Amino acid sequence: MTVTLKKPAASATPIICVTRDSLAATAAATLSPTERQWLATVGFTGAPDTHVLLPGSDGRLASVWAGVRSADDPFALSALPMALPEGRYRLDDAAGLALSAEAAAHAWALGGYRFTRYKPARRAAAELQLPASAEARHGLLLAQAVAATRDLVNTPAEHMGPADLAQAAQALATAHGARFKQTVGDALLKPASRFPAIHAVGRAAAPERAPRLIELRWGSPKHPKLTLVGKGVCFDSGGLDIKPADGMRHMKKDMGGAANALGLAQLVMAAKLPVQLTVLIPAVENAIAGNAYRPGDVITTRAGLGIEIGNTDAEGRVILCDALAYAAESKPDLIIDLATLTGAARIALGGQLPALFCRDMGAARDLVDRGLAIGDPLWHLPLWAPYHAGIESDVADIVNTGRGPQAGAINAALFLADFVPASIAWLHIDLYAWNDASRPGRPAGGEAQTIRTLLDWLTARYAG
Template structure:
């Protein structure tokens, strides 16, 4: 039986009109005032619990996904939500994502699901929820379960489900087809590096290309990470996981674009064939790249993939990556750092991000810092030294590989909720994908 939750704003009694005097007395006895996250079971006349009241906090000041706090506190059942919501789709999404569990390896007896929510477009909620769940499920999988081989299998099945054409370039074929930096980063692993490439949509539609960092585990390579920093490195493919979530949204909503998705999939491992600090690598666009630190591998695999993306001169390129600790220092874990050559699109990404609980903050592509990537023996060093502006110089390095696209945006993210938040349990999480989907949906509306 579906149960009912009445969601109320703090200090607003109008949503409680359907409750009888006894139930109102129950609320008063339990000091229910509608504070954000407060949940109270309301017994019926026969003592059954089939309805709840939930506090959303002060109107205009509450978290967009505050309803997720209700889902995280409930036990088994399907629940309809009633109330006056500022954004019904995001309220419904918050509840659904607040109930998310990763139970592939640890089963749970608790299952909470969303029934109906007043005013919400159920199809749109499902698209965004499925996209977020794709990213979360992938990021939470351990690296022994999601190596390059299994990740390719997943991406192939994902593309096939959406009717997309997919190909992969694996191992030594990366050298033959001019992806030397993807090969160099992943060649030390027992599972070969590869580039996954799939397309969808009408050939004459506007070209939108997505690129995601797919480092399934990052040991740091020969510049090995300390154990404490290595523990969460299963999330280093979080950029690609979010790109797949975004691609799911675009294809499910049937946006009128020619979509291309490029995901370099590698493990940054250590063996006799590992690339070294001080190496000079060729790149797809012909630039020679001096390696300053093997733990800055993500920008190398992205660079080759971005070069391929740029060769088609698409209207928009978006890349996503768990790229730098410097971005986390700058904006923390809840915000993604955004860099863009297109301020109009960047502003739209930020405008869509805040109300959809997917915030990001634009940072500058500061040209004066480009000299920090200078190398005396190669065209460029792939990282700067000295500890300053690390996220900016990483973005400037990537920009060197984008020459023809009309618009390029780079999203440097955490992809991990380091503590539970409304609509976001602890663990792998979506970032960037929802804001990008809503911005693209606005730019390319269905006719």
Template sequence: MNDCFELHNAAQATTLIPLDANLFDAWLERQPERMRNWVKASRFQARAGHHLALPETDGCVRRILVGIDLEATTWAVADLPGKLREGVYTLDCDWTPERRVQAAIGWGLGSYRFERYRRSDAPRARLSLAGLDNDQVKRVEHTVAAIGLVRDLINTPAEDMMPEHLAESAEQLGKTFGATVRQVVGDDLLEAHYPSIHQVGRASHHAPRVIDLQWGDDAHPQVTLVGKGVCFDTGGLDIKPGNGMRLMKKDMGGAAHVLGLAHLIMAAGLPVRLRVLIGAVDNAIDGNAFRPGDVITTRKGLTVEVDNTDAEGRLVLCDLLTQACEETPALIIDFATLTGAARVAVGTEIAAFLTDASELVHDLYRHAEKQEDPCWRLPLHEPYRELLESSVADLANSGSTPYAGAITAGLFLKAFVPQTQPWIHFDVMAWNTRARPGRPKGGEALGVRAVFAWLEERFSTPQDPDYRD
């Protein structure tokens, strides 16, 4: 049990009363005059971000008014863990169990702290999960744990989150859920036909590697997740300026996302055969660093001219996408912190995605809205493919103009995926640039909850999972 939750109602639990503006007046009218006067004198407003302790005649506080936005279920009480004193709290409302689950997830995400290097002894407010059944409690716990894993991996500085450390995290996840994990490391990448991954990562003393996690029954439809694991990105010989390099510990965010999503899939026991492929590299600078103008023969056999060594993520992904397609899975989903252009297009708080599988988009949007985990589709506009033309190779690794950078990156990846293969590419920020309820500044999972809810619906008959809580 996460220490921000209490499984049972505590005898001395403080009651949280969530109210929006439409319900507030009616609630206030039912209160005794003393309480009405207190609320009015305190100038409480029933809107998000406002809460008010209600002292009883003995001076004790047993109830707290909480202003909410009726449209923001997940984040309704997500700011409270950082505002309330230590103790156990319970919700007093007529919400459906589903809505209570969402609010509890928000509470858990709002309780997140990254404490690897600086421990906090601040006491925790705990939310009672009494009234939820066992499956609902597990959904809350596993969602909070999975998103916490993504955040922890991204927040960890590169010195402690190099390819070998990322592999250790995958190994631990596999051990927890009974998955098998294998690695291909260093020069063995060449023999195993991962030339692009090797070329990007060979300059670092932290050996590049492919991390391959597999779980599930071979009789079930296969879902393959592919993650970009650039553990630090200097930009290579096309070196980034200092301000552009400052947050590049987060460039393994795609790998973190697929591990978090894998956690949710395995915890739920979805009837799928899961494979997770991660290319883990450190894009460093040394005498053997790959260079602008180099030509790489990829796993697929396509040749790629390196136009810019700072467009390395797509080189890491292309070998993995080729491998994923070799098995013709039911679905391939890749996550990557791939382009600044996607951030320009949708900002830092929306997961941009690109796909030709238009029949999947409506359901994905529906779950993104329901989970309050926004995603937005960008077009794979085929005429832009000519922007990747090279005079010496099959294609270049970056576009010839600064325009449509997220789309040309998607088109580059599309060259390694057959038209008949269902595939979705996510281009995410993986970082909150500002703090919001339930979403502290720092590493963040974007689109993971939406994608999991969609996969859960699509592969809707669960197995009996064998895992340790």
């Protein structure tokens, strides 16, 4: 454990946090001229994500000076756990900037995160001792959910197929006393189930990787219904419209929406929000075989709408439509779907900014503001109704591709909107679930995006 909630030991090395603006005054108030000269000699300016080791007169490490952006930056200390010498550390709030306990716990825990299923970490992370508090515990709770989400996305498709994803959901359900169910393979076509679109996309996979709908249910029926839907394409070859090699390389992450839905569910249950939670994950592998669905096919959906398949690589929206229609049948207070849905959203906003689609402009603005405030951003794009003509088909109700390359993320969102009645509050989040390059606390690879912001917003909505 890289963060220990206990009274810090007197022997733990102090960390003094400063900003660029506070460095000079803090150093003048607490350091000798020789020590101040040392900071100047090594070029320490208090820049974020930098630090300097200050030696004592005996040659041992006396303190660490760390540059941060602000007291509530959720990644303020993330550069330190794997850079400092192994050992125990504590924050010296009296000498430097007093960090938020939540931010400190979150930042340090994720600074020590490594995906180690196949390759062990090169060293142990340094330990931060923080006084126990509700804020520090909440920071660790957030970090644990982020780490669990990353682990799911980082796991290769060989070990994270539809059945493995179901096992992860079942383990989460068991840990929180939730109910678990899955509908697998040809059972998706039975009249009692009726998930034909999920079956169509996933039927070409090997029998042990059969398509399925995963369900998790938790909470009291007295509380408002909250439904999370996560895209669970455990590997996306593109189907018969096969992807090129570079486009397929990271497609283990195409279940990133499902991973983030499970991460958010973990937070909702751990925080005991007063909601009746349902998590729905259509889990498939978009594979190639003789029975694969084809361009030009017309797929029947649970909602009764027919989908013309313009491209088999636009499979995410096809499986989501059955899950969204099913979610809407119970008339929940709110539906949130999370999906690695379109490259168009990445072209528009890049990998660090998930796209938010929402019918309620006030809610959208609130979410964007909260995301910016807590360092878990997303950005609002419009559900521009006139573009719906671009997904209307001559042979079916709608087509799963637009008429051209423009507004691809909006077209996909409008496609999903056809399966969510206007009377139900709905958020659609088109996310990347990946870091292309490493930053402190955010190593290259799988990523949790928007789940801290969504928890903050849901807490305000349901717990006041």
